[in-house]
Amino acid sequence: MRLLTLVFLGGLLPAENISAEIVGDRDAGRKISGQCRTCHGADGYAQIPIAPHIGGEPESYLRAQLTAFRDGTREHEMMSIVARSLTDQQIADLAAWYGGHKVTVEMQADPSGAPELCVACHGADGIHLIDDAPNLAGETNIYIDTQLKAFRTGKRVHETMSAVAADLTDEEIRAYADWYAAVKLYIETVQ
Numbered sequence: 385m386r387l388l389t390l391v392f393l394g395g396l397l398p399a400e401n402i403s404a405e406i407v408g409d410r411d412a413g414r415k416i417s418g419q420c421r422t423c424h425g426a427d428g429y430a431q432i433p434i435a436p437h438i439g440g441e442p443e444s445y446l447r448a449q450l451t452a453f454r455d456g457t458r459e460h461e462m463m464s465i466v467a468r469s470l471t472d473q474q475i476a477d478l479a480a481w482y483g484g485h486k487v488t489v490e491m492q493a494d495p496s497g498a499p500e501l502c503v504a505c506h507g508a509d510g511i512h513l514i515d516d517a518p519n520l521a522g523e524t525n526i527y528i529d530t531q532l533k534a535f536r537t538g539k540r541v542h543e544t545m546s547a548v549a550a551d552l553t554d555e556e557i558r559a560y561a562d563w564y565a566a567v568k569l570y571i572e573t574v575q
């Protein structure tokens with residue numbers, strides 16, 4: 385019972401915990417982003433295959449994920465350590481900095497082949513169509529695969545995505561990951 389309650393809260397907390405009244409300062413975020421660039425680049429274009437691109441993601445999504453890593457509702461050996469000591473203000477600043485860059489994409493395939501189950505929220509090209517969903521365009525297939533399996537096993541929890549991933553087979557996960565990984569992503573730095 386207790387476990388169930390915790391799991392349930394885990395899905396809700398990241399989004400609801402965010403204090404909307406804290407306004408992110410991009411310039412402050414740019415300074416703190418020095419701690420992030422070896423893995424995510426200065427503008428959020430990932431430098432290592434297991435890290436996601438975070439430039440141009442919705443600010444609310446970036447805030448929610450950093451808060452989740454800090455509070456332990458999302459776990460990762462690198463990110464849990466990175467986020468542990470960030471204040472709400474620093475999280476807002478970092479989200480403002482990374483979220484403020486511009487993304488453009490180039491599709492390699494006919495959009496009609498996009499996964500039907502995903503396009504309503506993530507687009508055929510992997511650019512989010514709803515506010516709290518992340519971009520998937522150009523993420524490595526390793527990253528996408530890992531996240532979908534984490535949602536499927538319950539290691540990562542989110543109301544919608546846990547339900548979406550619950551019934552996916554390994555083959556479907558690989559196909560969806562390959563689809564979005566094949567989109568070329570460009571991030572234009574906005575100072």
Ligand code: HEC
Pocket residue numbers: 416417419420421422423424434435436437438446449450459460462463466478518530
């Ligand atoms: C040592 C490498 C490393 C450093 C340094 C690092 N990250 Fe990460 N980051 C990762 C990895 C790997 C993941 C993927 C975690 C997972 O698989 O759940 C990640 C995930 C994230 C995510 C989730 C993105 C998404 O699409 O869900 C955000 C946001 C993020 N990092 C922001 C930051 C910020 C801001 C900093 C600097 C304060 C930072 N990271 C520093 C490696 C790093």
Ligand code: HEC
Pocket residue numbers: 436448499501502503504505506516517518519520527528529531532541542544545548560561
């Ligand atoms: C109804 C909307 C919706 C649908 C449909 C949906 N997603 Fe999502 N997706 C989301 C939201 C919202 C999140 C953010 C979850 C969070 O905050 O942890 C997300 C997160 C993800 C992530 C994590 C990305 C990252 O950067 O960490 C992946 C991967 C993903 N979705 C893949 C898919 C795939 C593949 C499909 C189709 C099989 C799909 N999603 C269908 C809304 C949706």
